[in-house]
Amino acid sequence: MNFDDIKNDWNNPDVGAETISASMLKVKEAHTPIDIIRKKMKHEFFYQIFFLVIMFFLPVMISFSATTQMAYLACYAIICGFSAYYFFKFYKFYKNSYDMSMDSRKSILWFYYEMKLNIELYKALTYIVAFIAVAFGAIYILVEQNADLSKILAKLSPVYILLNCFISILIIGIITELWAWYYYGKYLKRVKKVVDELDFE
Amino acid sequence: MKETENIFLDLINQHKAIIHKVSKMYTDGTEEQRDLFQEIVLQLWKAYPGFKGNSKFSTWMYRVSLNTALVYFKKDQRKVDKTPLDAHIDVMDNTESDQKEEKLAYLYKAVQELNAVEKALIFLFLENQSHKEIAENLGISELNARVRLNRTKEKLQIIIKKNGYEF
Structure with a gap:
């Protein structure tokens, strides 16, 4: 194979007479991994807002005692606080523009770390909300003193209860990691592959 | 805005062979090629306000086009034929x-x-x-x-x- 011959042919290509028109600039949706992740996070943002609204009306639908209601409101306020903080971070990520004219290594590393950071933020929010929900569950069990529930609890050893808490936390962790990997990880993996190919010597 | 758009379109049309060649290098199929071509044009347009003329327009185009192709992601990633x-x-x-x-x-x-x-x-x-x-x-x-x-x-x-x- 003669690369010089190929170069000659390569540099005189027939690219057709089709002209790039203004309509091609009007397309709004880009398909870089970061754009895809942003779009998915935007969808999740609306689900979370919906979930928070439903949570607000939960005490109306379920009759809590005054103490449980106080605990619920405290947990709800904490979840809202954390959600607001993370929503703000995601909003910044969503609005943050990227520079495609840097050299490839810089550009792709930026993509990689920006995506990784936001996936970690996403996981952190999921952990926080899940742990607060578990904590509220524990408060509910202890405060409500439901007769049947008290009977069951009295029969269980503290070690068994602690073990259950540990397993619950482990399951939350595994589900969060798997979900984040399934939903966002493949994009990160693809960009990481290009980073590794660039760093290969 | 219209004037910027026209200048950009003139420049990009002069060098459209770069986009054609990158699209053909990174995809294996006419439809995919068209999608990547469109994506590169879009990314060039988005990046154009940052082009200050410190380098040749074609040099800048090489970078944006290649970087777009390197991270371009289609849902149905096809295997190499x-x-x-x-x-x-x-x-x-x-x-x-x-x-x-x-x-x-x-x-x-x-x-x-x-x-x-x-x-x-x-x-x-x-x-x-x-x-x-x-x-x-x-x-x-x-x-x-x-x-x-x-x-x-x-x-x-x-x-x-x-x-x-x-x-």
Whole structure:
């Protein structure tokens, strides 16, 4: 194979007479991994807002005692606080523009770390909300003193209860990691592959 | 805004061969090619306000086009089509132009078996860029660019030979 011959042919290509028109600039949706992740996070943002609204009306639908209601409101306020903080971070990520004219290594590393950071933020929010929900569950069990529930609890050893808490936390962790990997990880993996190919010597 | 758009369209149309070639290097199929072409045009337009004219417009276009292709993601990532090249290319007449087209078609087909960075190396080499320019565009050292380009050229020759074509 003669690369010089190929170069000659390569540099005189027939690219057709089709002209790039203004309509091609009007397309709004880009398909870089970061754009895809942003779009998915935007969808999740609306689900979370919906979930928070439903949570607000939960005490109306379920009759809590005054103490449980106080605990619920405290947990709800904490979840809202954390959600607001993370929503703000995601909003910044969503609005943050990227520079495609840097050299490839810089550009792709930026993509990689920006995506990784936001996936970690996403996981952190999921952990926080899940742990607060578990904590509220524990408060509910202890405060409500439901007769049947008290009977069951009295029969269980503290070690068994602690073990259950540990397993619950482990399951939350595994589900969060798997979900984040399934939903966002493949994009990160693809960009990481290009980073590794660039760093290969 | 309209004026900026017109200037941009003039410039991009003068150099549209770059986008065509990058799209063909990074995709294997007309529809995918069109999608990547569209994506590159969009990314160029989005990045255009940041173009200050410190480098040639074509140099800037190389970077944006290649970076877009390197991270371009389609949901249905297709596997590389490894069917023999002859199956895709009709028997052509022996005119010089047809031979040239055939040669390029075989090249594009073989390039699909390279990884994303190897494609970038071959693309920049074919665009007559020096080792230094290739290194600057990819953000790697000049020595690394030289070594990896040589390896990639050898790999490409093996692929083309394996597929039963020689030029």
